[in-house]
Amino acid sequence: AQRVTQPEKLLSVFKGAPVELKCNYSYSGSPELFWYVQYSRQRLQLLLRHISRESIKGFTADLNKGETSFHLKKPFAQEEDSAMYYCALESDRGSTLGRLYFGRGTQLTVWP
Amino acid sequence: DAGVIQSPRHEVTEMGQEVTLRCKPISGHDYLFWYRQTMMRGLELLIYFNNNVPIDDSGMPEDRFSAKMPNASFSTLKIQPSEPRDSAVYFCASSPPRGETQYFGPGTRLLVL
Numbered sequence: 001a002q003r004v005t006q007p008e009k010l011l012s013v014f015k016g017a018p019v020e021l022k023c024n025y026s027y028s029g030s031p032e033l034f035w036y037v038q039y040s041r042q043r044l045q046l047l048l049r050h051i052s053r054e055s056i057k058g059f060t061a062d063l064n065k066g067e068t069s070f071h072l073k074k075p076f077a078q079e080e081d082s083a084m085y086y087c088a089l090e091s092d093r094g095s096t097l098g099r100l101y102f103g104r105g106t107q108l109t110v111w112p
Numbered sequence: 113d114a115g116v117i118q119s120p121r122h123e124v125t126e127m128g129q130e131v132t133l134r135c136k137p138i139s140g141h142d143y144l145f146w147y148r149q150t151m152m153r154g155l156e157l158l159i160y161f162n163n164n165v166p167i168d169d170s171g172m173p174e175d176r177f178s179a180k181m182p183n184a185s186f187s188t189l190k191i192q193p194s195e196p197r198d199s200a201v202y203f204c205a206s207s208p209p210r211g212e213t214q215y216f217g218p219g220t221r222l223l224v225l
Binding site for chain 1: 115116145154155156157160168203205212213214215216217218219
């Protein structure tokens, strides 16, 4: 069965420090993985997806199939990065859109 | 574009009452998703539609929950009768055909007393 695990509910770092939000998944097929972010009082929105292999707001995430991980990293955290981050896996994308399975989320706080 | 619109934004009701949540997807999007977010279970998919047809309703918790999409611009999620354990934030999201992402609404915060 599909499962997304985010082991940390809360994560705090100081401004300028590196940050890594962990995400592990279990899925028998070829996964499509995403990171979504929800800033305070804003809607849940896509941050990045692994297939794009791009950096958004300084964040990157590499899919490691051997370790079944998709950790989100940023070398220098900023206060505005404080938000709730969700890792998500899309299953069964074929001719139609697959469904998303979300992790429980990690609340990141970046202290000044 | 106002994005996905949900109403009401907040709902407080008493146990046993019927609750109806509404969603207007982004125009042109043919996928619509209903999610529930709780502290205990995180963000869970309840049901999703493609071209107004329910594709997967395996996440609907029980018969008290029902969802409809009578046309491409409107969907409802109904809980009848409501129970305190239904208290949660309910999100609607929509996606274009083979879209890169789902676009989420602001959510409806439901409290059942």
